[in-house]
Amino acid sequence: MMREFASVGVVGLGTMGTGIVEVFARNGIDVVAVEVAEPALERGRATLTGSTDRAVAKGKLAAADRDALLARVDWQVGLDALHSVDLVIEAVPEHLDLKQRIFAELDRVCKPEAVLATNTSSLSVTEISVATTRPNQVLGIHFFNPAPVMKLVEIVRTVVTSAEVVADVEGLCKRLGKVDVTINDRAGFIANALLFGYLNHAVSMVEARYASREDIDAAMKLGCGLPMGPLALMDLIGLDTAYEILDTMYRRGGRDRRHAPVPLIKQMVTAGLLGRKSGRGFYTYERPGSPVVVPDEQTPAGAESTLGAGVRGITKVGVVGSGTMATGIIEVFAKAGYEVVSVTRGAEKSAKLFEAVKTSLNKGVVRGKLGEADRDAALGRITWSATLEHLTDVDLVVEAVIEELSVKKALFASLDEICKPGVVLATTTSSLPVIDVAMATQRPADVVGLHFFNPAPVMPLVEIVQTIRTSAETTATARAVCADLGKTGVVCGDRSGFIVNALLFPYLNDAVKMLEASYSTADDIDHAMKLGCGYPMGPFDLLDVVGLDVSLAIQRELYLELREPGFAPAPLLEHLVTAGYLGRKSGRGFRDHTRR
Numbered sequence: 001m002m003r004e005f006a007s008v009g010v011v012g013l014g015t016m017g018t019g020i021v022e023v024f025a026r027n028g029i030d031v032v033a034v035e036v037a038e039p040a041l042e043r044g045r046a047t048l049t050g051s052t053d054r055a056v057a058k059g060k061l062a063a064a065d066r067d068a069l070l071a072r073v074d075w076q077v078g079l080d081a082l083h084s085v086d087l088v089i090e091a092v093p094e095h096l097d098l099k100q101r102i103f104a105e106l107d108r109v110c111k112p113e114a115v116l117a118t119n120t121s122s123l124s125v126t127e128i129s130v131a132t133t134r135p136n137q138v139l140g141i142h143f144f145n146p147a148p149v150m151k152l153v154e155i156v157r158t159v160v161t162s163a164e165v166v167a168d169v170e171g172l173c174k175r176l177g178k179v180d181v182t183i184n185d186r187a188g189f190i191a192n193a194l195l196f197g198y199l200n201h202a203v204s205m206v207e208a209r210y211a212s213r214e215d216i217d218a219a220m221k222l223g224c225g226l227p228m229g230p231l232a233l234m235d236l237i238g239l240d241t242a243y244e245i246l247d248t249m250y251r252r253g254g255r256d257r258r259h260a261p262v263p264l265i266k267q268m269v270t271a272g273l274l275g276r277k278s279g280r281g282f283y284t285y286e287r288p289g290s291p292v293v294v295p296d297e298q299t300p301a302g303a304e305s306t307l308g309a310g311v312r313g314i315t316k317v318g319v320v321g322s323g324t325m326a327t328g329i330i331e332v333f334a335k336a337g338y339e340v341v342s343v344t345r346g347a348e349k350s351a352k353l354f355e356a357v358k359t360s361l362n363k364g365v366v367r368g369k370l371g372e373a374d375r376d377a378a379l380g381r382i383t384w385s386a387t388l389e390h391l392t393d394v395d396l397v398v399e400a401v402i403e404e405l406s407v408k409k410a411l412f413a414s415l416d417e418i419c420k421p422g423v424v425l426a427t428t429t430s431s432l433p434v435i436d437v438a439m440a441t442q443r444p445a446d447v448v449g450l451h452f453f454n455p456a457p458v459m460p461l462v463e464i465v466q467t468i469r470t471s472a473e474t475t476a477t478a479r480a481v482c483a484d485l486g487k488t489g490v491v492c493g494d495r496s497g498f499i500v501n502a503l504l505f506p507y508l509n510d511a512v513k514m515l516e517a518s519y520s521t522a523d524d525i526d527h528a529m530k531l532g533c534g535y536p537m538g539p540f541d542l543l544d545v546v547g548l549d550v551s552l553a554i555q556r557e558l559y560l561e562l563r564e565p566g567f568a569p570a571p572l573l574e575h576l577v578t579a580g581y582l583g584r585k586s587g588r589g590f591r592d593h594t595r596r
């Protein structure tokens with residue numbers, strides 16, 4: 001017989017605790033909500049009232065249901081109030097000694113058959129459980145933030161947790177409408193083990209002034225479809241909590257340097273910049289607890305209007321190349337009203353390229369996104385050429401030829417001879433150092449990376465890569481052009497992987513290492529990232545789409561340039577590529593696509 005769990009206790013009513021109270025009360029379960037003192041209790045109550053009032057205002061919850069929900073919660077100071085609940089979930093700050101003390105006390109207060117759970121993100125559930133006399137009734141129930149929204153729950157069993165208790169809690173999670181994955185007790189479990197290295201890396205980019213907070217966040221949202229950028233997520237998690245999680249993962253998880261908290265995090269915590277909950281973290285919020293970002297000294301109101309300063313006028317654009325990226329980029333510029341000169345290596349290639357651009361524009365017409373007259377006007381703006389000499393009077397050249405440094409350098413040397421002074425020379429390289437290309441010319445200040453994403457007409461993001469020689473005017477011009485194309489241009493330094501690939505691929509590689517270590521299955525890992533973090537695809541889904549060979553090549557580049565031991569490609573990834581399992585394109589990668 002499955003245990004019922006008619007009443008639960010929640011200890012600690014901060015970011016997570018209040019959300020967890022709401023999850024239970026919404027599902028008809030009585031909750032005893034416990035804090036250490038009256039003011040914190042009041043804060044928790046106010047957060048829950050605010051959250052449920054917003055749900056009513058948005059029409060997501062009936063007023064009567066809100067009232068019933070609130071009536072199910074019994075607010076109490078002190079653990080003694082938990083004497084008769086069937087299950088307790090602890091959500092106090094991430095400190096082992098504090099949690100152990102609370103568990104010892106819960107063991108004394110709660111009835112013998114009660115199940116005791118921790119919401120810890122990174123601490124050892126086993127170490128917490130041995131503070132009680134009933135470690136077989138202790139487990140981790142790890143909710144995700146915000147708890148009422150995120151579907152995933154990680155259930156963490158220790159070597160002594162009884163199978164019956166795990167099954168009972170799995171049943172409870174289903175009743176709460178959650179999807180659970182049950183795993184063993186390892187630092188960071190699935191989702192945080194894959195998430196926090198990425199978050200810490202993003203913070204290191206801010207600390208090094210590699211890119212701005214807004215640009216890093218926009219890059220990951222628009223380049224990967226993530227629901228929020230890493231710095232906004234740090235603010236949501238809380239920087240104090242994130243610090244403790246990283247610190248614990250570093251110590252428990254084999255001292256991986258990527259988990260050693262970036263010093264900036266500690267400084268911000270010391271300065272009271274904890275994120276949303278304190279009204280200020282990486283961003284500034286309307287007031288403590290509010291999700292609304294307001295302008296601050298880093299980005300004052302009206303900052304965008306200065307974009308026009310020092311920008312060169314661009315009306316005519318050369319695009320060199322005839323592959324997938326060149327095709328998309330030609331279309332993007334022509335549709336935005338620029339005169340385009342396309343240069344390929346021969347008339348035959350130009351003819352094919354013309355057909356490809358026309359076909360793509362026609363698709364837009366069929367889908368009702370582009371009028372026939374606009375299509376014709378766009379095509380009319382393009383000149384098709386097989387000689388670089390036709391680029392003498394363009395204002396901007398975008399190079400999208402094969403990803404080989406010698407070829408790109410030779411091309412830039414020729415452009416340097418042919419193009420007029422003041423032209424912006426851009427490369428779309430996704431992996432080569434832009435400075436190498438720039439130094440093939442006598443005008444490195446005019447050279448910039450413009451990293452479009454595939455398919456260029458659809459993807460809203462462009463990474464603008466400035467080398468140590470790129471002038472501020474060139475970068476400002478690149479930003480203005482991207483804005484004019486309707487794209488978001490994010491500016492970053494000239495390092496392997498720029499922003500998106502540098503943050504994305506190590507995470508994918510870590511997922512492969514986790515699978516290789518048999519900690520979990522590809523399905524559960526994909527689930528965890530989709531349902532726990534709101535990612536549009538899980539890592540194995542994505543690896544199969546991107547291609548395992550492409551992913552391995554990018555990861556190797558990152559490893560070679562940054563010499564970070566944690567970036568070493570996962571042996572399993574190398575083996576799959578050697579075996580010809582390249583993903584969807586070869587019919588098999590992490591999954592078999594021939595039978596789907």
Ligand SMILES: NC(=O)c1ccc[n+]([C@@H]2O[C@H](COP(=O)([O-])OP(=O)(O)OC[C@H]3O[C@@H](n4cnc5c(N)ncnc54)[C@H](O)[C@@H]3O)[C@@H](O)[C@H]2O)c1
Nearest residue numbers: 012013014015016035036040091092094120121145237241
């Ligand atoms: N923030 C996240 O995104 C997130 C996500 C999943 C899990 N977690 C985990 O949840 C736990 C709580 O994190 P948080 O972010 O909600 O922290 P928080 O700092 O927002 O809230 C902690 C609350 O615990 C209360 N508290 C402290 N000592 C107490 C005691 N002795 N008795 C009762 N209450 C006490 C504090 O007053 C505070 O309200 C941590 O273990 C954390 O790792 C956090």
